[in-house]
Amino acid sequence: MSVATHWGSFVAVVDSGRLVRIEPTSDDPSPSPIGPGMVTAADDSARVLRPAVRKGWLNGLPRAHDTARGEDAFVEVSWDDALTMVGDELRRVRSQHGDSAVFGGSYGWASAGAFHNAQGQLHRFLALGGGYTDSRNTYSTAALEVILPHVIGGHPWSYQSRMPMWDEIAENCELVVAFGGLALKNSQINPGGLARHQTQDLQRRCRAAGVRFVNVSPIRSDVAGFLDAEWLPVVPNTDTAAMLGIAHTMLVNGWHDEDFLRRCCVGFDRFASYLLGELDGVTKDAAWAARITGISRDTLTDLARRLTTQRSLIMVNYAVQRADHGEQPIWMSVVLAAMAGSMGRPGCGWGAGYATMDATGVAPGRPSVATIPAVSNPVLDFIPVARIADTLLHPGRTIDYDGHRLTLPELRLVYWCGGNPFHHHQDLHRLARAWQRPDTVVVHEAWWNTTAKFADIVLPVATGLERDDFAAGFSDPHLVAMPRVREPEGESRTDHQIFAALAARLGYEKEFTQSRSEIEWVRHLYEQTRDQLGDEAALPSFEDFWSSSTAELPALTGPFPGSFEALRSDPRRFPLPTPSGRIEIFSEEINSFGYDDCAGHPTWFEPVEWLHADRADRFPLHLISNQPASRLHSQYDNGGHSLGSKIRGREPVTLNPSDAGSRGIETGMIVRVYNDRGSCLAGAVLSDDLMPGVVQLSTGAWWDPVRPGLSGTMDRHGNPNVLTADRPCSRLSQGPSALSALVEVELYEDPLPDVLAFTPPNLEH
Ligand SMILES: Nc1nc2c(c(=O)[nH]1)N[C@H]1C(S)=C(S)[C@@H](COP(=O)(O)OP(=O)(O)OC[C@H]3O[C@@H](n4cnc5c(=O)[nH]c(N)nc54)[C@H](O)[C@@H]3O)O[C@H]1N2
Ligand SMILES: Nc1nc2c(c(=O)[nH]1)N[C@H]1C(S)=C(S)[C@@H](COP(=O)(O)OP(=O)(O)OC[C@H]3O[C@@H](n4cnc5c(=O)[nH]c(N)nc54)[C@H](O)[C@@H]3O)O[C@H]1N2
Ligand SMILES: [Mo]
Secondary structure (H helix, E strand, C coil): CEEEECCEEEEEEEECCEEEEEEECCCCCCCCCCCCCHHHHHCCCCECCCCEEEHHHHHHCCCCCCCCCCCCCEEECCHHHHHHHHHHHHHHHHHHHCHHHEECCCCCCCCCCCCCCHHHHHHHHHHHCCCCEEEECCCCCHHHHHHHHHHCCCCCCCHHHHCCCHHHHHHHCCEEEEECCCCHHHHHCCCCCCCCCCHHHHHHHHHHCCCEEEEECCEHHHCCHHHCCEEECCCCCCHHHHHHHHHHHHHHHCCCCHHHHHHHEECHHHHHHHHCCCCCCCCCCHHHHHHHHCCCHHHHHHHHHHHHHCCEEEEECCHHHCCCCCHHHHHHHHHHHHHHCCCCCCCCEEEECECCECCCCCCCCCCCCCCCCCCCCCCCCEEEHHHHHHHHHCCCCEEEECCEEEECCCCCEEEEECCCHHHHCCCHHHHHHHCCCCCEEEEEECECCHHHHCCCEEEEECCCCCCCEEEECCCCCEEEEECCCCCCCCCCECHHHHHHHHHHHHCCHHHHHCCCCHHHHHHHHHHHHHHHHHHHHCCCCHHHHHHHCEEECCCCCCCCCCCHHHHHHCCCCCCCCCCCCCEECCCHHHHHHCCCCCCCCCCCCCCCCCCCCHHHHCCCEEEECCCCCCCECCECCCCHHHHHCCECCECEEEECHHHHHCCCCCCCCEEEEECCCCEEEEEEEECCCECCCEEEECCCCCCCECCCCCCCCCECCCCHHHCCCCCCCCCCCCCCCCCCCEEEEEECCCCCCCCCCCCCCCEEC
């Protein structure tokens, strides 16, 4: 039976109804090792087996400003009682405080599946019940999503079909400069599923075709060894300065593509004044950039020459924008590609997110697939996704967002389904304080992770292995059947079953379920997809699809709207969907917002936290909290593959040998990573792949606070978000800036505490 996950498709080996193994499919050239490790987690002791209610909530009735979330014991209750409590509480909050007091923003990746999509199910349920406060944008790319529509226009994600695909790069491009690299570890993942991992083979094809790669990143291994990339270690968060130095060099030497800038862009002259220092007295030349970035003047000058004399492609990853002023490197990378003369030439120009997801750069998209139908939300309030702690702490406060003024709503009931805020949010101690504010927190989870432990009502949910569905990954032109391969553990139910039962209590079951059973929904969505595509696609019948496991959708072919090739050929006939119809090097619109942290053109703003900040006197190391190689975020941290990567039970932290040596740290030792926001234990690994002054600790180790109720308490396990800052990129995007954090590391010499991250809370019956 096939298994579809965000990390690829697998085959389940089932013996007498018991899931024995999960194996790679025979046609996946680079299967992810995360898959096989799922088996042991499926019935481990961290599973939530029955509905559970926090003791203090049960005894004290709903009350604001409770201080015991995260520390209390839980009482197991029947489904009937749990559903009555959730239904009554939703009704009470809606009638006393209005529908916007219900927070359904509930960010998170959940699991693959077109029907059992956790966010889709939650939003449909809450919208039919009166509405909810939503969240906008993602933790992945909030800054990119807000800035790009101003610069190149169109839907925030439309660049994925407008940038060159890997095969075009292999064929046409000579030089790739990748800001933030092209980490293969990240291409294990594709949101919603993936039939076959192709990025590695496609990268190899580029190398074989002679494409040269330059890795501008603090970490050498952000580009695969087989690409023989040149490594330019860069001071974290200074990519904008590096690009400005290159741009200045192009300008003063007359190497830039004046024709393209004049015909297809607006505002180059004002930007050129900025480069030349006419606006602020600072010349952004290569020497200036070298002092900031640590990349030599000669290297930057050479890059300017190569980018303009060779067929070149500028790539940016997502991490560079998950930082203070994260909008700037994205904007500036587009401007640099426009100057280089490569924009709109086959296989060249500009693109973002290559290798951050497997299908990115592999296929330009796929035909749309029917999913659980959305219902429009009667509540219009929303918050920028990463402003959740601000909202809980400061209801009524107004903030800027992309030219708007937003008033943060007062949230009384937080409903989380399919995400793990106690993994994904920055400054977890601040989040824990904010989390004490609402009257009630309801969480659907399969495991007793930190978010479940910080909830009032925990409803046990069936995993992606325990329900029938089909997967349709982002940009991946395959549908993959997902028959259940094991029964739901304990008393778990699917999100859909839970919402259907709640909707019945609240009087709108029929509207919610449309009187279909789950398998009828799955069939319905498949058939709807088949009908939408018509004869051309000729998808098999549902029965054939279900027994053969996959179906292929027709490939999408360009040209896609907003194409840079079309723009280059004739900007009048093929304008971009921006206010000017051209690439906006200067944006009148952004300029009109009058923000002091995002100007009308790409600008170098000093990050709040970086290696040249005063704060570096006390916390001299820049923390790179990047995506984990061993799992997807916090998912399956309790799985075999992730557990196998730990050092004495802690998350590995990588240091350069010089930084480790001066602190008496050797590989395998346990260290304490800290700053004035928090501290965590981690297991040291030494590597020359990291530039000095930088430490790397992946996200996703389940937060394991020694005293959950005590702010600043040590984390025994290694979650970097006890160290990161809950600070928006800027007033424009309000995005998260996880990658702008300074820390210090010391040897941990006290007796080692046990890791209790995977241990359920005290449960009473
Ligand atoms: N410091 C730092 N922090 C970061 C980042 C960083 O680079 N640095 N990266 C950020 C990024 S890019 C992202 S996308 C976020 C990711 O943050 P999240 O998406 O919140 O992380 P996940 O671990 O994927 O959380 C998914 C949760 O849903 C549960 N789940 C899975 N399937 C289902 C289901 O079907 N139903 C229900 N109810 N639950 C389910 C899982 O058990 C898990 O707890 O993290 C962000 N946080
Ligand atoms: N295995 C695995 N793959 C994943 C995920 C996962 O959890 N696990 N998550 C997926 C998700 S949700 C997302 S959004 C993408 C994220 O994709 P990215 O954001 O691109 O991935 P990261 O691993 O966070 O960062 C990649 C590299 O960027 C470099 N970097 C960090 N800061 C800077 C900087 O200031 N300048 C430069 N030049 N480089 C910098 C770091 O060295 C880091 O290793 O990955 C996806 N892929
Ligand atoms: Mo992400």
